Amino acid sequence: MLLLLSLLAGLALPAPGIAAEEETEPSRETLQDIQKKVNDLWQNLLYPLTAGNETGGMTYAACEMQPSPKLDAEKPQVTGQVLFRQRYPQGRLEAIFHLEGFPLDDNQPGRAIHIHELGDLSSGCDSTGGHYNPFRVNHPRHPGDFGNFSPKDGKIRKYKPNLFATLFGPYSILGRSVVIHEQEDDMGKGNNKASLENGNAGKRLACCVIGVCSGSLWEEKQPEVADKKRWLRTRL
Ligand SMILES: [Cu+2]
Numbered sequence: 001m002l003l004l005l006s007l008l009a010g011l012a013l014p015a016p017g018i019a020a021e022e023e024t025e026p027s028r029e030t031l032q033d034i035q036k037k038v039n040d041l042w043q044n045l046l047y048p049l050t051a052g053n054e055t056g057g058m059t060y061a062a063c064e065m066q067p068s069p070k071l072d073a074e075k076p077q078v079t080g081q082v083l084f085r086q087r088y089p090q091g092r093l094e095a096i097f098h099l100e101g102f103p104l105d106d107n108q109p110g111r112a113i114h115i116h117e118l119g120d121l122s123s124g125c126d127s128t129g130g131h132y133n134p135f136r137v138n139h140p141r142h143p144g145d146f147g148n149f150s151p152k153d154g155k156i157r158k159y160k161p162n163l164f165a166t167l168f169g170p171y172s173i174l175g176r177s178v179v180i181h182e183q184e185d186d187m188g189k190g191n192n193k194a195s196l197e198n199g200n201a202g203k204r205l206a207c208c209v210i211g212v213c214s215g216s217l218w219e220e221k222q223p224e225v226a227d228k229k230r231w232l233r234t235r236l
């Protein structure tokens with residue numbers, strides 16, 4: 001034990017008479033290289049199958065939305081999917097929100113969608129915990145704060161690129177949940193504690209757990225959201 005302690009002490013203190021090596025900033029390439037190695041390690045440890053060759057380095061995940069079983073029968077029964085994809089290892093997360101079951105004459109200005117911390121549906125959407133908040137920051141700076149969505153004809157059809165959440169590494173959202181709320185997200189501007197935690201978005205209408213999938217669902221749904229983008233472009 002003593003020997004171990006003295007060895008550790010020897011490592012921690014520079015030997016007398018030897019000048020400490022001059023510190024230089026690591027280059028951007030070195031940092032990127034380290035980041036990739038750390039990500040590779042995590043990826044291989046946690047999800048050895050997700051960065052497979054079959055999908056050309058693209059990882060796909062799906063969340064099969066189900067209405068909260070605790071919801072009153074007259075509330076919107078939301079179903080559908082939230083799909084994710086991300087190119088391994090440096091790509092940014094993209095998502096397709098493909099949901100239905102909202103009232104046709106919806107007078108709600110928007111519905112909040114977030115990633116919640118837990119993938120536990122044992123008590124419906126109530127057991128999914130709070131917002132996934134790995135960096136201990138205030139709402140709406142959580143990686144899964146997707147903002148507000150306005151259903152049209154009872155449906156949400158939305159594509160979002162460049163998201164902050166990730167499918168890879170220690171902060172992966174795999175196994176966590178997506179929750180749709182009854183109300184609008186106040187985006188942290190509600191002037192109270194809950195606003196900085198969850199945006200006062202109200203009841204949890206529906207939720208699901210994010211899991212790895214193949215690319216077929218993404219291929220199937222993408223034309224619907226892509227068409228919409230093209231339609232918008234022609235109108236501008
Ligand atoms: Cu939420």
Ligand SMILES: [Zn+2]
Nearest residue numbers: 131139142145
């Ligand atoms: Zn949040």
